[in-house]
Amino acid sequence: MSENHHHRELSDGEVRARALESLLREKGVLQGNVVDEVVDIYTNDIGPLNGAKAIAKAWTDPEFKSRLMANATRAVAELGISGMEGENLVAVENTDDLHHVIVCTLCSCYPWPVLGLPPRWYKDAPYRARVVREPRKVLAEFGTVLPDGKEIKVLDSNVEVRYFVIPQRPKGSENLSEEELAELITRDSMVGVTVLPDVEPKVAA
Numbered sequence: 001m002s003e004n005h006h007h008r009e010l011s012d013g014e015v016r017a018r019a020l021e022s023l024l025r026e027k028g029v030l031q032g033n034v035v036d037e038v039v040d041i042y043t044n045d046i047g048p049l050n051g052a053k054a055i056a057k058a059w060t061d062p063e064f065k066s067r068l069m070a071n072a073t074r075a076v077a078e079l080g081i082s083g084m085e086g087e088n089l090v091a092v093e094n095t096d097d098l099h100h101v102i103v104c105t106l107c108s109c110y111p112w113p114v115l116g117l118p119p120r121w122y123k124d125a126p127y128r129a130r131v132v133r134e135p136r137k138v139l140a141e142f143g144t145v146l147p148d149g150k151e152i153k154v155l156d157s158n159v160e161v162r163y164f165v166i167p168q169r170p171k172g173s174e175n176l177s178e179e180e181l182a183e184l185i186t187r188d189s190m191v192g193v194t195v196l197p198d199v200e201p202k203v204a205a
């Protein structure tokens with residue numbers, strides 16, 4: 001296992017968090033799945049929302065998009081987005097001809113500041129191994145059936161580079177505001193395991 005790939009010991013903060021959770025559980029303060037629920041909210045809502053904001057802005061502001069493609073860490077910082085595991089963010093764009101999907105084949109490197117915590121399947125061995133070997137099949141299992149002619153590029157994130165995907169803007173979304181666009185963008189589309197469905201065109205009021 002390469003040294004600079006990140007298989008780190010638990011940090012001081014993580015050790016403390018675990019100790020605290022055990023203690024609170026023992027004392028009966030914490031019950032049920034409350035910690036899991038908080039993690040779930042972070043995983044599904046708070047994290048990916050940042051990425052969605054950045055992508056909605058890129059869709060509507062070509063200059064921001066250029067900056068995002070050139071240096072994603074710096075560009076998202078303009079939106080106040082930064083944090084751990086986000087030092088070397090790289091944004092890649094899906095097009096009519098090329099589809100990107102991200103993985104960390106060795107562990108679970110993931111662009112936390114834009115996508116939050118990685119979903120369980122991202123960390124699981126089957127996804128990590130199979131998406132490299134048979135991406136078209138794995139994508140189909142996520143409900144993503146791509147045309148035969150479309151090239152699929154699998155990007156392996158690591159401690160140096162953490163990719164995220166700029167999905168194709170849905171057809172029909174031409175009249176939507178940046179905020180409305182952000183609501184369409186899902187975590188899975190930014191990992192590249194799904195594509196965004198077309199939407200009913202909004203008629204200008």
Ligand code: FE
Pocket residue numbers: 006104105106107108109110157158159
């Ligand atoms: Fe990793």
